[in-house]
Amino acid sequence: MSNRFQFSSGSRHNRYLLMRHGHSEANERHLIISTPARGLSAFGLSHQGEAQLQALLDDWRWPSPTRILHSDFLRTTETATRVATHFGLALQAEPRLRERDFGDFEGGPDCRYPDVWALDAQDPEHCEHGVESAASVAARMQGVIASLEQSLRQETVLLVSHGDPLQILLTALAGRALGEHRARDALLPASITLLD
DSSP, X not given: OEEEEOXXXXXOSSEEEEEEOOOBHHHHHTBOOOSHHHHTTSOOBOXXXXXXXXHHHHTOOSOOOSEEEEOSSHHHHHHHHHHHHHHTOOEEEOGGGSOOOOGGGTTXXXXXXXXXXXXXXXXXXXXXXXXXXXXXXXXXXXXXXXHHHHHOSSOEEEEEEOHHHHHHHHHHHTTOOGGGGGGSOOOOXXXXXXXX
């Protein structure tokens, strides 16, 4: 799946591809896996996710990346590794690209996501149930791009992350209220969004 996204403010020194990891074991089991304690070493790609990545790489339609940064969770590392191997690139783990911490809902059923999103819509700075605020997620995700803009020029950077952080980042880059991040079309597993 391909998406295009226009930056709302100024030009960038680099081109960015935002990629959500492929379908994972957490997706398959309908679980929220959002902390390093579980996400770094378990809940990698499902068989469906592996197949998604193979199809994506067989029919790559985006600019070829020159650098790959990824969340250090297993599912994003496995996704990034497949892409890096295809393009002959090294990987760089970037903890700021990690999944949003869903606090008390960690390890529970993913039917609790809408509860958090409803609170986000009222207040993107809320931390109810120990959840990482949407504002905090936006700050760390934008910080990755800001760092790359300071250190790189004319690169095509693939950032491999997770659904919620990417939705929040795209909302922030569009200059929209962070509480509206679920008003965007959901980013599907193994989808890529090109930032122009």
